[in-house]
Amino acid sequence: MTSLRINGKPVKAKPGITLLELAQKQGIEIPTLCHHPALTPKGSCRLCLVEDETTGELFTSCNTYVTGGMSILTDSQRVKQARKEILELIFAQHPVDCTVCDSANYCKLRRYAADAGVQGNELPGRGEFLPVFDNNPLIHRDYSKCIGCGICVRACREIQGAGAVEFKGSGWSYRPTSSFNKTMDGSSCELCGLCVSLCPVGALIEKPPLHRGVEDKRVRTVCPYCGCGCNLELRIAGGKVIGVRADIPGSWNGPSLCAKGRYGLFFVNHPDRLTQPLRREGEDLTEISWEEAIKEIAGKIKEIIKESGPSAVGILASAKTTNEENYLIQKFARAAIGTNNVDHCARLCHSPTVAGLAGAFGSAAMTNSIGDIEEAEVILVTGSNTTVNHPVIAQAIKRAVLHRGARLLIIDPRELPLSRYATIHLKPRPGTDVAWLNSMAQTIVEESLHNKKFIQERTEGFESLVETLKKYPPEKTEKITGIPAEQLRQVARAYAQARRASIFYAMGITQHIRGTDNVRAIANLAMLCGHLGKPGTGINPLRGQNNVQGACDMGALPDFLPGYQRVDSKEAREKFRAVWGREVPSEPGLTVGEMMEATLEGKLRALLVFGENPMVTDAESSLVEDALKQLDLLVVQDIFPTETSAFAHYVLPGASFAEKEGTFTSTERRVQKLNKALEPPGTARTDGETIALLSAEMGYHIQHQPAEVMKEIATLVSTYGGIDYRRLDKGGIQWPCANPQHPGTPILHVESFPRGKGLFQPVDYQPPVESPDHKYPLILSTGRILYQYHSRTMSKRSPIDRMEPQGFLEINPTDAEKMGIRDGDAVKVSSRRGKIVSRARVSASAPAGVVFMSFHFADEAVNRLTSSARDPLAKIPEFKVSAVRVEKI
Amino acid sequence: MGEERTRYKLVLGYGTCGIAAGANAVKTALEEAVEKGSYDVDLDIAGCMGYCFKEPIIEVTDRERDYSVVYGDLDAKKVLQVLEEHILNGRVIEEWVVRKSDDPSFGEGDFLANQHRIVLRNCGRINPESIDEYIAVGGYQAARKALTQMTSEEVIDEVSKSGLRGRGGAGFPTGTKWGFARKARGEEKYLVCNADEGDPGAFMDRSVLEGDPHSVIEGMIIAGYAIGAKQGYIYCRAEYPLALKRLEIAIDHLHQRGYLGKGIFGTDWDFDIKIKKGAGAFVCGEETALMASIEGRRGMPNPRPPFPANEGLWRKPTNINNVETLAAVPWIISHGGDKYAELGTEKSKGTKVFCLAGKVRRSGLAEVPMGYTLRQVIFDVGGGVREGKEFKAVQMGGPSGGCLPAELLDTPVDYEAITATGAIMGSGGMIVADSSTCMVDLARYFLSFTQEESCGKCVPCRIGTKRMLEILTRICEGKGVPEDMEKLQTLAADIKAASLCALGGTAPNPVLTTLKYFRNEYEDHILRHKCTAGVCPALITLFINEETCTGCGACLKVCPTGAISGEKKEPHKIDPELCIRCKLCLSRCPTESIWAE
Incomplete structure (x- = not known):
């Protein structure tokens, strides 16, 4: 600690902090326009000047570090005068149009000017009016108002790692701009909106500006899109969401959000919201009361159970709804109905991770935290278009590369936005992952780069792995994968020799008929190098939905009770029986796909769907459609009408994330609390309330108060043992958290694995179910795009929809040329299972022989093409490989 | 150069100043003539000798008589005459002589005679593209001496003793600066030569690089050894193509000789140099901006501390010296610091x-x-x-x-x-x-330069200089008001006090000094609407002296607005309503009958 004086008062400070930080700690406000705590201080606005009492010198406090013996005045006459003059100077380049400026009361410049009594007309001369950039649907740029603070430039480079904005010009014409002073489209902008949110004036403004005044309140909550789990505040005015804001002190994501988080939450206010229960009457759905709806639904369920037994009823829980509600849904299924037929969309994303990693380690989740990504020396990304699907995690990866010198290795068939950050990007043929993963491992063993100590102490089954690997010399797999052997060796060496290396993967690994094997091969690779249990070192399956981790944790799975306790375990069933007071069925239930098949076979007669849209998102939609039509009872609770609810007998209006309390568990196992910001529209109810009503009607009382439900969870699920709402109000907790004193676990498997020793599970390569042939010569891969989400129920009802309102087929120029297809041409895409029409986007992002489509768009439903062939263990369909034909129409 | 020595050696001034004045034509003419004829000469080139005002120049050395003559203001024709008269006939063409080696009082001889050349010791004397010529005048002996006979500390001591201060402008003692970098902790260190000469009116760094690149590089080798840097950078602006070319040639030669690279001069010391071309931003002469530019970032100054000596290029200890400073170093090592310190004043040596x-x-x-x-x-x-x-x-x-x-x-x-x-x-x-320079206009010119070159980062510099410039422009246009002088003073004080780097901190100096020493001119402009120097177009009127005007019509022909009228051989007149004060007439008048007031 060093001693210094501020405004005559002696203070002690930690060396290494700036005078500005010290002053803020002391409760002294120093105005600044160019400073943000998450950015490198630049000292460019000069407003934070302070005076050295001894020398009379003025210097900026934001980038001057405390030194012992300093004597600083923050508020002297000289300082005040200098600040006033600087404000006058700024206004000599800034239009005084505050009355019509959308920055309104959020403008820091206006506030400081008001404080200092600066009117803005003290100096002669004005800034010039520059052309505004108004063509982006979400961001309005008017650099006439820019004060050159450089926050946008620094934020884009230092936090977002995109570098889409830089300064141009010198002197008077110094302004930030996008590449070549053009529009943001086509630049490296990822539309995260960070620059807009941090702009201290009105130069960057969100579009459309929904509200000019100050909001009525801000409510802290968690983003409902992907698994990153970004903390944000909803700005509420007049009972509506008027904007969002990140930058909550202490939140893990700091000021960062992505395009969806920033511009995709306005669906809450959308007039399409369901507000009243609906009942099918012929072709039409007509409004009924909740009492009628609950009574009729419960009655029909009871009838079906009576006729066909409880296994004729299935429930789809949701990775979008809260932990508490997922818990209630599975409890309702098991205790009130008496079936294990409960599943949700994790089946379609990370079920192989659950199967593969549980086999290797005994638990299946991201081993590390987002916060330690930047600690890695080597980052291997495979099967993950991270920038699009987990934008805020991609940020950290980019930062690791840009600012920490990490090497990024990408193995993925498609050219990705992350590719430009990569040291090397290898492009295997789709569906050949086991081959190259084994070859990497083989290289490591062959060159003796494996971690013998780790293998010896913490694993078993190494010998059998070595045997299997012998069949996979890189030269041999080159023929399968198309990856040059020497390049694969380089990647293997880089990964093995790093002190800290982590693997990130997502759907590109799991959505295969051999998805579980892919995951096992990844686990083998990491254990081989001992790359587990340290910061920046681990295996990170990136979970796709905001609460897919939680929905799995809560046992919304046909074979697991909450906390991954097996339904076929008597002990586990007994534990739950004791709390629930009802027997838990011992037979594992049906998975999502199996429920559809069972329906077609007449075994399943009733399906309750909470917040899912299988009509769009499940493989082989024609089967799904047939099944849904055949059901005797289809109940859908959702916030909007969906393609699935179009077949429902009853549609119930749900409450959105903004209208309820509860918790989500993010991809990094962080349990975070949602807070209620608004009342649900009309008579809409939370999923928990609906379950409680139905259950009560069926004679089984369920407590649905979220805080109480969490207490019950904590007693039954050891990893959630220490989670309670009072703790969560202070910030999220990463499970395992065994008791109220436990701080949570940022890194898994530090000393041992849940199953004791890590198990090597040797796997052999098997080709995908479909290979291209002369009739269907291309491989279709499916995935997400940045600006839409899943079946678009939310994203299409938010401003972000304008960025990409239509689907497309991404096709390599070579393939396009062969078929005479030009960019923008309408094309027919057909597979053995169906055909759809889309628009071609000719782009080298797709490798030759592979086409890519997103699955968001119901009007070009790509899942009419995909196959329902499934991984034998995890039951995930092979979304990533279907043979298709593309024709120009 | 032939085996047998010719009697005469002709050295053409071939720096940018010479080339701009027409040295290329002289060179071609000379080469063709020597090729065809039989003159007892060999030809060579050299950088700027200093006689920029007499370029193109040629130095004719008579080896037999150990005597040389410098001819100036040459062209392709004149140079052939020099060959004829001087080389063939042995007759010196006195009227073109700029300097005679045996008579400093002749012609412009005192220009050199009144100088004391250490940094420029080889400029104009040797071919800058030949390492042999540099070695022939004792080049690389200082570096060899430093690396083989002295410790790093001894080198630093010697430079400290010389009292050498940074010639880039700030005048920080070079020895002390090296000491900081030497002591800074870190395996990797860098040495940077700041060759980003950006001041209008300064061209010494360019001349040294064009005329004697090896002396700078030798200085860098010594400095690198002294501070412990194995990698040097020369940050030179791309607008200096000739300097860059000669540096590249020099570095090539040095690699061939083993004077750069691994184990130089047979020692175990490694040193190499990379050239980084700057894009001509004035602010990149500021060391933190310069380093940002080398790193590939936009050149904008950053606060110090951290000082480059501790955290510079790529956050490693870095020492930055100006071209002129480095060029003096070999001399200091060869002749001793004390010798250098004999020159100069108490605090400013050499x-x-x-x-x-x-x-x-x-x-x-x-x-x-x-x-x-x-x-x-x-x-x-x-x-x-x-x-x-x-x-x-x-x-x-x-x-x-x-x-x-x-x-x-x-x-x-x-x-x-x-x-x-x-x-x-x-x-x-x-x-x-x-007397024909308007001081307000001069201040305005310099401020327009700094305003344009301000990196834009700091508010006072970016906006303040613009507002000052507007006031000055207004004054020059005759629209000034008395309060303007005070406003200029206040703005200048704000900018100086609140700017981060020296660019902003010094930008108001031309205005402040002209206000201080030439306040009367400001008052003339503002109060009396007069520009006494006859420069500011809005404040002057052009007149023709009817008594001396011969009516030649030269002015009338060039006047773009037809403001001049008059019969042939009769005195002409200027219509002030039509006149736009372009002063074309003034420059054409053979009898100097036109004046501005």
């Missing part, structure tokens, strides 16, 4: 190169010991004001410097003494102004 420009008669390079007075530099070396006009002011130190009046001509050139006047030593540009 010599300083000045660039004489503007209305001075002999524009060019002048290297004099510190302590010489401005008068000595401008009059004894520079030959006073052109066309015998009256000296009015000298702008010292470029756009960051100040304008000094005749009363201060006896100020010695010494860091502290110059600073005391309100100007700065800076890089050593001296722009001389005479």
Whole structure:
């Protein structure tokens, strides 16, 4: 600690902090326009000047570090005068149009000017009016108002790692701009909106500006899109969401959000919201009361159970709804109905991770935290278009590369936005992952780069792995994968020799008929190098939905009770029986796909769907459609009408994330609390309330108060043992958290694995179910795009929809040329299972022989093409490989 | 060069100044003539000798008589005459002679005679593209001595003893700076040569790089050894193509000789140099901006600390020296620090190169010991004001410097003494102004330069200079108001106090010094609507003296607005309503009958 004086008062400070930080700690406000705590201080606005009492010198406090013996005045006459003059100077380049400026009361410049009594007309001369950039649907740029603070430039480079904005010009014409002073489209902008949110004036403004005044309140909550789990505040005015804001002190994501988080939450206010229960009457759905709806639904369920037994009823829980509600849904299924037929969309994303990693380690989740990504020396990304699907995690990866010198290795068939950050990007043929993963491992063993100590102490089954690997010399797999052997060796060496290396993967690994094997091969690779249990070192399956981790944790799975306790375990069933007071069925239930098949076979007669849209998102939609039509009872609770609810007998209006309390568990196992910001529209109810009503009607009382439900969870699920709402109000907790004193676990498997020793599970390569042939010569891969989400129920009802309102087929120029297809041409895409029409986007992002489509768009439903062939263990369909034909129409 | 020595050696001044004045044509003519004819000569080139005002020049050395003559103002025709008369007939063409080696009083001989050349010791004397010629004048002996006979500390001591201070302008003691970098912790260190000469009116760094690149590189080898840096960078602006070319040639030669790279001079010391071309931003001469630019970022200054000596290029300890500083180092090591310290004043030792420009008669390079007075530099070396006009002011130190009046001509050139006047030593540009220079306009010019070149980062510099410039422009346009002078003073004080780097911190200097020493001119402009120097178009009227006008019609022909009328052989007249004060007529009048008021 060093001693210094501020405004005559002696203070002690930690060396290494700036005078500005010290002053803020002391409760002294120093105005600044160019400073943000998450950015490198630049000292460019000069407003934070302070005076050295001894020398009379003025210097900026934001980038001057405390030194012992300093004597600083923050508020002297000289300082005040200098600040006033600087404000006058700024206004000599800034239009005084505050009355019509959308920055309104959020403008820091206006506030400081008001404080200092600066009117803005003290100096002669004005800034010039520059052309505004108004063509982006979400961001309005008017650099006439820019004060050159450089926050946008620094934020884009230092936090977002995109570098889409830089300064141009010198002197008077110094302004930030996008590449070549053009529009943001086509630049490296990822539309995260960070620059807009941090702009201290009105130069960057969100579009459309929904509200000019100050909001009525801000409510802290968690983003409902992907698994990153970004903390944000909803700005509420007049009972509506008027904007969002990140930058909550202490939140893990700091000021960062992505395009969806920033511009995709306005669906809450959308007039399409369901507000009243609906009942099918012929072709039409007509409004009924909740009492009628609950009574009729419960009655029909009871009838079906009576006729066909409880296994004729299935429930789809949701990775979008809260932990508490997922818990209630599975409890309702098991205790009130008496079936294990409960599943949700994790089946379609990370079920192989659950199967593969549980086999290797005994638990299946991201081993590390987002916060330690930047600690890695080597980052291997495979099967993950991270920038699009987990934008805020991609940020950290980019930062690791840009600012920490990490090497990024990408193995993925498609050219990705992350590719430009990569040291090397290898492009295997789709569906050949086991081959190259084994070859990497083989290289490591062959060159003796494996971690013998780790293998010896913490694993078993190494010998059998070595045997299997012998069949996979890189030269041999080159023929399968198309990856040059020497390049694969380089990647293997880089990964093995790093002190800290982590693997990130997502759907590109799991959505295969051999998805579980892919995951096992990844686990083998990491254990081989001992790359587990340290910061920046681990295996990170990136979970796709905001609460897919939680929905799995809560046992919304046909074979697991909450906390991954097996339904076929008597002990586990007994534990739950004791709390629930009802027997838990011992037979594992049906998975999502199996429920559809069972329906077609007449075994399943009733399906309750909470917040899912299988009509769009499940493989082989024609089967799904047939099944849904055949059901005797289809109940859908959702916030909007969906393609699935179009077949429902009853549609119930749900409450959105903004209208309820509860918790989500993010991809990094962080349990975070949602807070209620608004009342649900009309008579809409939370999923928990609906379950409680139905259950009560069926004679089984369920407590649905979220805080109480969490207490019950904590007693039954050891990893959630220490989670309670009072703790969560202070910030999220990463499970395992065994008791109220436990701080949570940022890194898994530090000393041992849940199953004791890590198990090597040797796997052999098997080709995908479909290979291209002369009739269907291309491989279709499916995935997400940045600006839409899943079946678009939310994203299409938010401003972000304008960025990409239509689907497309991404096709390599070579393939396009062969078929005479030009960019923008309408094309027919057909597979053995169906055909759809889309628009071609000719782009080298797709490798030759592979086409890519997103699955968001119901009007070009790509899942009419995909196959329902499934991984034998995890039951995930092979979304990533279907043979298709593309024709120009 | 042939085996047998010819009698005459012809050395053509082939720096940028020479080439700009037509040295290429002279070179071609000379080469063709020598190729065809049988002259007892060999040809060579050299960088700028300093006689920029007489370019193109050629030095003819008579090896038999150990005597040389410099011819100036040559062209392709004249040079052939020199071959005929001087080489064949042995007759010196006296009227073109600039300097005779045996008679310093002849012609412009005193220009060199009044100088003391250390940094410029080889400029104009050797072929800068030949490492052999540099070695022949003792080159690389200092580096060899430092690396083989001295410890790093001894090298630093020697430089400290010399009293050498940074010639880039700030005047920080070089030995001390090296000491910081030496002591800084870190395996990797960098040495940077700042060759981003950006001041209008300064060209000494360019001349040294073009005329004697090896002396700079040798200085870098010594400095690298002293501080422990194995990698050097030369940050040179791309607008200096000839300097860059000659540096590249020199570095190539050095690699071939093993003087750069691994284990140089047979020692176990490694040192190499990379060239980084700057894009010509003035602010990149500021060391933190310069480093940002080398790293590939936009060149913008950053606060110090951390000082480069501790955290510089790529966050490693870095030492940055200017070209002129480094070029003096080999001399200091060869001759000893004490020898260097014999020259100069108490606190400013050695010599300083000045660039004489503007209305001075002999524009060019002048290297004099510190302590010489401005008068000595401008009059004894520079030959006073052109066309015998009256000296009015000298702008010292470029756009960051100040304008000094005749009363201060006896100020010695010494860091502290110059600073005391309100100007700065800076890089050593001296722009001389005479009675035809308007001081308000001069201040406006310099401010327009700094405004344009401000990186834009800091509010006071970016916006403040613009507002000052607007006020100055207004004054020059005759729209000034009395409060403007006070407003300028306040703005200047704000900018100086609140700017981060030296660019902003010194940008108001030309305005402040002209306000201080030439306040009357501001008052003339504002109160009397007059520009006494006859420069500011809005404030002047052009007249034709009817008594001396011969009615030749030259003015009438060039007038773009038809403002001049008159019969042939009769005195002409200017219609002030139509006249746009372009002064074309004034420049064409053979009898100097037109004046501005």
